[in-house]
Amino acid sequence: MSADIKSSTQARPPFFERHAAKLGVALPVVTLAATLGLWEFYIYASGTPAYKLPAPSDIVKATISGWSILFSSLLVTLRIALLGLLSAVIGGVVIAILFTRSRWIEMCFSPYAVILQVTPLIAIAPLLNIYFGFEATIYLSAFIVGFFPVLSNTLTGLRSTDRGLVNLFALYGASPLEILFRLQLPSALPYFLSGVRIAGGLSLIGAIAAELVSGAAGEGTGLAFRITESGYRGNIPRMFAAVLLICLCGILIYAVTSLVSWLLLRRWHESALRQDA
Amino acid sequence: MNQAVLSAALAEAMPSPAPLVSLRDVSKSFDNGTVALEALSLDVFEGEFLSLIGPSGCGKSTALRLLAGLSQVSGGSIDWRDPARGERGRDIGFVFQEPTLMPWASVEANAALPLKLLHLPAGEIRLRVEQALALVGLHNFRSAYPRELSGGMKMRVSIARALVTRPKLLLMDEPFAALDEITRFRLNDDLARLQSELGCTVVFVTHSVYESVYLSSRIVIMAARPGRIVHAIDIIAPLPREEAFRRDPLYGAVCAEASRALHDAMGSADHL
Numbered sequence: 444m445s446a447d448i449k450s451s452t453q454a455r456p457p458f459f460e461r462h463a464a465k466l467g468v469a470l471p472v473v474t475l476a477a478t479l480g481l482w483e484f485y486i487y488a489s490g491t492p493a494y495k496l497p498a499p500s501d502i503v504k505a506t507i508s509g510w511s512i513l514f515s516s517l518l519v520t521l522r523i524a525l526l527g528l529l530s531a532v533i534g535g536v537v538i539a540i541l542f543t544r545s546r547w548i549e550m551c552f553s554p555y556a557v558i559l560q561v562t563p564l565i566a567i568a569p570l571l572n573i574y575f576g577f578e579a580t581i582y583l584s585a586f587i588v589g590f591f592p593v594l595s596n597t598l599t600g601l602r603s604t605d606r607g608l609v610n611l612f613a614l615y616g617a618s619p620l621e622i623l624f625r626l627q628l629p630s631a632l633p634y635f636l637s638g639v640r641i642a643g644g645l646s647l648i649g650a651i652a653a654e655l656v657s658g659a660a661g662e663g664t665g666l667a668f669r670i671t672e673s674g675y676r677g678n679i680p681r682m683f684a685a686v687l688l689i690c691l692c693g694i695l696i697y698a699v700t701s702l703v704s705w706l707l708l709r710r711w712h713e714s715a716l717r718q719d720a
Numbered sequence: 721m722n723q724a725v726l727s728a729a730l731a732e733a734m735p736s737p738a739p740l741v742s743l744r745d746v747s748k749s750f751d752n753g754t755v756a757l758e759a760l761s762l763d764v765f766e767g768e769f770l771s772l773i774g775p776s777g778c779g780k781s782t783a784l785r786l787l788a789g790l791s792q793v794s795g796g797s798i799d800w801r802d803p804a805r806g807e808r809g810r811d812i813g814f815v816f817q818e819p820t821l822m823p824w825a826s827v828e829a830n831a832a833l834p835l836k837l838l839h840l841p842a843g844e845i846r847l848r849v850e851q852a853l854a855l856v857g858l859h860n861f862r863s864a865y866p867r868e869l870s871g872g873m874k875m876r877v878s879i880a881r882a883l884v885t886r887p888k889l890l891l892m893d894e895p896f897a898a899l900d901e902i903t904r905f906r907l908n909d910d911l912a913r914l915q916s917e918l919g920c921t922v923v924f925v926t927h928s929v930y931e932s933v934y935l936s937s938r939i940v941i942m943a944a945r946p947g948r949i950v951h952a953i954d955i956i957a958p959l960p961r962e963e964a965f966r967r968d969p970l971y972g973a974v975c976a977e978a979s980r981a982l983h984d985a986m987g988s989a990d991h992l
Contacts, residue, residue: 607820610790614814615837615885625833629824711823711865 505680520665527585535593584653589642596638600631758946771932779947813882819874912960
């Protein structure tokens with residue numbers, strides 16, 4: 444019995460194993476197409492009006508017809524989210540390095556980093572809005588939510604340095620800066636990059652949430668405002684279109700951060716290695 | 721002193737005039753109260769291959785770390801013949817139990833690390849790294865990454881890195897403990913050859929009596945709680961030795977003596 448199973452698997456690995464890579468792309472696409480098809484069919488068959496629930500085709504039409512407005516809003520949101528992310532990355536790394544340099548600094552400030560993390564952004568945003576105005580609020584929110592994952596992961600990375608390598612550097616009289624740049628930062632890189640991947644998605648969420656809460660309106664506003672505005676006007680397809688664009692933005696940010704991570708780690712880190720069959 | 725005179729001196733088990741480094745009544749205790757070493761006195765002579773063996777906790781690795789300057793003595797002193805020596809790692813190579821390579825750096829970059837930390841010019845670094853990798857037979861793997869290498873090859877990189885500064889003293893802390901026997905025998909032979917080619921002094925920590933007898937000109941057997949020296953054996957046979965030495969009656973006799981001494985050194989609570 445067991446011999447039979449063995450010989451059959453040796454001769455021909457199961458279909459799923461052989462095509463795992465292709466299936467990984469094909470299956471989600473098929474699932475999505477089927478869902479959209481069912482949705483489209485339901486709207487058509489039931490005669491549901493677009494202001495109640497738009498069909499996928501209505502959303503595409505709304506995206507195209509509102510493109511100039513939506514796209515300029517998209518750029519506003521994306522710009523602020525990325526600016527917040529960039530600040531979070533720089534801030535997180537710098538603070539993580541300071542924390543590992545000095546126990547004093549760490550003891551003084553680490554509780555506040557945690558407080559910043561655990562306080563819901565939605566609760567702080569209206570306050571920030573009063574003191575800084577809506578644009579700065581959106582930027583600060585994107586920064587605040589992205590900051591902690593970068594800080595926390597980079598800290599873990601900086602502290603996971605191989606003890607043997609620390610001894611080796613000490614043996615050759617390495618300066619603290621040499622230890623930082625030649626040993627600690629490279630060791631922390633995989634952790635840092637995983638923090639950036641989390642922060643990327645969060646910064647977009649932070650920017651959108653802050654924009655919704657701060658009630659920004661008028662020219663030069665982001666996608667969150669377009670959602671609110673379209674809601675007031677009963678333009679439901681455009682609400683969906685804005686959500687679609689935000690979703691695509693999130694995917695784009697994730698894809699870019701994952702790509703950067705892969706490019707930097709593929710030669711040496713386990714997480715980026717392809718499994719050998 | 722030239723090499724021929726030196727080996728003659730070793731062959732007659734005569735101490736060289738001045739040891740390369742001497743540990744005098746060295747003690748080491750840790751913050752948790754463990755006494756790792758007590759009143760350890762040991763001379764390391766130029767050109768010798770000295771092995772330290774003993775049960776876990778006998779302080780053999782601690783002695784190595786003290787020699788490397790990675791840890792400071794609690795009492796006693798470490799005297800270098802050349803006072804400038806032992807300041808930093810310039811004249812000391814250290815091979816750890818693990819290969820301890822930087823996974824993000826190529827073989828070449830790993831081997832170059834000590835020279836970069838000593839701020840040598842780039843051309844000089846390239847030349848020396850090439851030589852060191854050739855010595856351990858890895859010149860064709862200079863751009864490989866550690867994860868692409870076998871355990872034995874990683875250890876070779878680690879040895880090349882230790883040799884790249886052309887150290888007078890090479891300290892090795894159970895470097896081959898994690899390797900399979902075939903790889904271990906091959907690396908033993910390579911190490912013996914390297915040591916006689918380069919004429920460096922080696923202090924080698926191991927758990928293996930056979931390995932230490934095969935490689936060493938002198939074996940020091942240590943006991944634990946507190947860490948101390950209980951026995952020393954001079955092995956009067958020229959270095960480097962070859963496979964045939966494993967069938968030499970002297971080899972068998974010294975292995976027996978060392979094993980007996982090690983057995984006596986071990987209390988009931990000790991394990992290798």
